[in-house]
Structures are given as structure tokens and as C-alpha cells.
Amino acid sequence: MLIKLAFCILASNPKRFILKQITPNNGSSKEALLEQIAGTKQSIKEQLLENGALMFRGFDLKTPEDFEEVALALEPGLQNNYAGTSPRNSRTKFVHSASELPGHYPIMQHCEMSFLPTAPRYLFFFCYVEPQDGGETPVCDFRKVYDQMDPKIRKEFERRGVKLIRNYTGPKTKTGKDVYQLKRWDELFKTTDHHVVEEEAKKNELEVTWMDDDRLKLVNSRPSVLEHPDTGEKVWFNHLQVFHREAAAIEYKHIYKRRGDLFSLKYMIALNTITFFKRLFKKPEDEAMHMVFADDGSEIPKSYVEHVEQLIWNNLEAEPWKRGDVLMIDNFSTSHGRLPYKGPRDILVAWSA
Numbered sequence: 001m002l003i004k005l006a007f008c009i010l011a012s013n014p015k016r017f018i019l020k021q022i023t024p025n026n027g028s029s030k031e032a033l034l035e036q037i038a039g040t041k042q043s044i045k046e047q048l049l050e051n052g053a054l055m056f057r058g059f060d061l062k063t064p065e066d067f068e069e070v071a072l073a074l075e076p077g078l079q080n081n082y083a084g085t086s087p088r089n090s091r092t093k094f095v096h097s098a099s100e101l102p103g104h105y106p107i108m109q110h111c112e113m114s115f116l117p118t119a120p121r122y123l124f125f126f127c128y129v130e131p132q133d134g135g136e137t138p139v140c141d142f143r144k145v146y147d148q149m150d151p152k153i154r155k156e157f158e159r160r161g162v163k164l165i166r167n168y169t170g171p172k173t174k175t176g177k178d179v180y181q182l183k184r185w186d187e188l189f190k191t192t193d194h195h196v197v198e199e200e201a202k203k204n205e206l207e208v209t210w211m212d213d214d215r216l217k218l219v220n221s222r223p224s225v226l227e228h229p230d231t232g233e234k235v236w237f238n239h240l241q242v243f244h245r246e247a248a249a250i251e252y253k254h255i256y257k258r259r260g261d262l263f264s265l266k267y268m269i270a271l272n273t274i275t276f277f278k279r280l281f282k283k284p285e286d287e288a289m290h291m292v293f294a295d296d297g298s299e300i301p302k303s304y305v306e307h308v309e310q311l312i313w314n315n316l317e318a319e320p321w322k323r324g325d326v327l328m329i330d331n332f333s334t335s336h337g338r339l340p341y342k343g344p345r346d347i348l349v350a351w352s353a
């Protein structure tokens with residue numbers, strides 16, 4: 001009876017199987033895991049292609065160096081260039097902090113750097129310090145988001161593409177900083193030389209405009225959808241649910257529904273209030289991040305963002321972290337994000353081309 005009940009629960013919740021767990025075959029030491037990876041590499045690749053995300057759990061991994069070794073065993077082509085938006089600190093040659101954004105701020109689901117022509121192929125996360133309250137790194141199958149989208153809206157995105165707008169402060173900026181500030185342009189490009197910034201931006205097809213008060217505007221247009229390089233499946237592959245000015249306020253409504261506590265109620269109200277006043281007093285193109293349609297630069301309706309975020313939450317899988325976990329993600333099919341948290345949390349990241 002109990003087995004039948006458990007089967008019914010699992011069968012009624014197919015989302016459980018997006019994030020596949022890989023546990024010890026023959027010992028839980030780091031060396032045993034490296035052996036397990038070497039002996040099952042083909043199967044790991046196949047499972048990743050099908051599931052989109054794999055969680056290596058139950059292995060005795062303690063340090064950023066252990067994580068780096070495991071990630072390199074899974075994918076030798078790790079990279080350490082980063083042109084994304086999150087503030088990050090490096091821990092080893094290829095390992096960084098996942099994000100230094102404050103714990104209460106939600107990181108909405110995204111395929112890493114989908115706004116650049118050089119988006120990474122695989123991502124790796126490591127649980128160095130296990131969060132006690134929230135702080136999951138949920139994943140979502142963006143092939144399903146594409147498939148389940150209202151065909152009219154999907155067609156519009158496919159036809160029109162998306163334009164991303166980012167506004168960075170600089171080392172000499174004095175006025176009008178945002179409540180939630182991205183890193184500064186000199187931190188992003190690791191230089192204060194305008195010429196070097198312009199050269200780097202050109203490589204990533206970013207249009208550069210130097211603004212008053214040492215500010216930098218970066219604009220680029222991208223397709224909304226990607227064809228998976230191995231399977232040909234269509235994937236929702238853009239940052240609408242991160243960059244759009246309405247996105248964070250919408251996200252917090254879902255978070256409050258999930259957590260139902262005072263912590264998320266407080267920040268849901270705060271983010272919705274900030275967004276309300278920005279709508280009144282700030283031009284969308286002056287936001288730290290925003291997204292519009294690429295063909296004529298017109299606004300993407302809030303209802304579209306709500307629709308996409310609802311689909312994402314319908315397909316979201318959020319497994320609480322355990323210390324030593326390694327999460328491997330196919331960035332060309334599966335998104336990741338971060339739920340808000342309280343207390344200590346240290347999740348590390350690495351990625352490959």
C-alpha cells in the first residue's frame with residue numbers, strides 16, 4: 001500500500017525527475033568519485049542531455065579545490081572569463097562565488113549569459129556552506145518553457161528577438177545609484193581604460209555608449225530562442241525574466257506563495273513598491289537592466305513576463321542543498337536561479353565553454 005502511494009505521488013509529480021541524482025557506486029571519497037566519473041563518462045553525458053541537470057550527492061568533497069578537480073574531470077574545458085551581471089569573487093583558478101548579491105534578493109531563472117554569443121555550455125555549482133533557511137538553486141527545463149508557452153506570445157518573441165539594456169556606474173560616479181546595483185563597469189571589464197572596454201564589448205557584440213557621470217550603457221540584441229546543439233530541440237534562451245524591470249517584483253509573489261513567511265512578505269512588498277515608483281519616475285532605458293523587443297525597441301508587456309514566470313514556476317525544481325553537493329547543468333537546455341535565504345550560505349560556481 002505504502003509503495004503504491006509513493007509511486008502515485010512520484011507519478012503525479014514528473015518534475016521530480018528533471019534533477020537527476022548521482023550517488024556513490026563504490027566509495028564516497030573524492031578519489032572514488034573521480035574514478036566513478038572516469039568509468040561512466042558516456043552515461044553521465046547522456047543523462048545530462050536527457051535530464052538537463054545532475055546532482056552528485058553523498059561524496060566527501062570539502063574544499064573549492066576538491067570541487068575544481070571534480071568539475072575538471074567532468075569537463076576539462078573550464079573557463080574563467082566572466083562577462084555576466086552578478087558580482088562574483090574568485091576562489092581558485094576556475095572557481096568563483098556564485099553571486100555576492102544580498103540574500104533576500106531573488107535571482108530569477110536564466111541560462112547563464114544567454115545574452116552573449118559566448119554563453120557557457122556547462123555549469124557546475126558546489127555547496128561549500130549549506131544554507132539553513134532557503135537559498136536553493138532551483139533548476140527549470142527551458143525546453144518545456146518553450147513548448148508550453150502561449151503560441152502567440154512565443155511566435156512574437158521568435159519573430160522580434162530581444163534587446164538588452166544595461167546601465168553601469170563607474171569608479172567616479174557620484175549620483176543616482178540604484179538600490180540594487182550591478183557591479184561597476186571597471187569591475188566588469190577589469191580595467192578603467194575606455195579603449196579596452198570598447199574592444200572587449202565589440203567581441204561580445206555589445207554597443208557601447210559613454211554617459212554623463214562616468215556611466216556606461218551597454219546594448220545588444222539577441223534571438224529569444226536557441227536550438228539545442230546536440231538535439232535540435234527549441235529552448236527558451238533569453239533573460240526576459242531577469243532583465244525586465246517588472247521581473248523581480250513578479251518573482252517575489254511566487255516566492256511568497258512558496259514560503260508564506262514574514263521575511264518574503266516584507267521583501268515582496270519592498271520590491272513591488274520600488275518597482276511601482278520606478279514605473280512612475282524612471283525611464284525604462286535608464287534602469288540598471290531592462291529588456292525590450294529588438295525589432296523596434298518597443299516595450300515587452302508585463303503580462304508576457306508574468307506568463308513566462310508562471311511557466312517557469314510550474315516547471316521549477318528546488319532541491320535543498322547539502323554540504324559537498326555538486327550540481328552539473330546543461331546550460332543550453334536548463335536554467336538555474338537562487339531563492340532568497342537567511343543566514344550563512346556559500347555556493348561556488350565554475351563553467352566551461
Ligand SMILES: [Fe+2]
Nearest residue numbers: 110112113336
Ligand atoms: Fe547564473
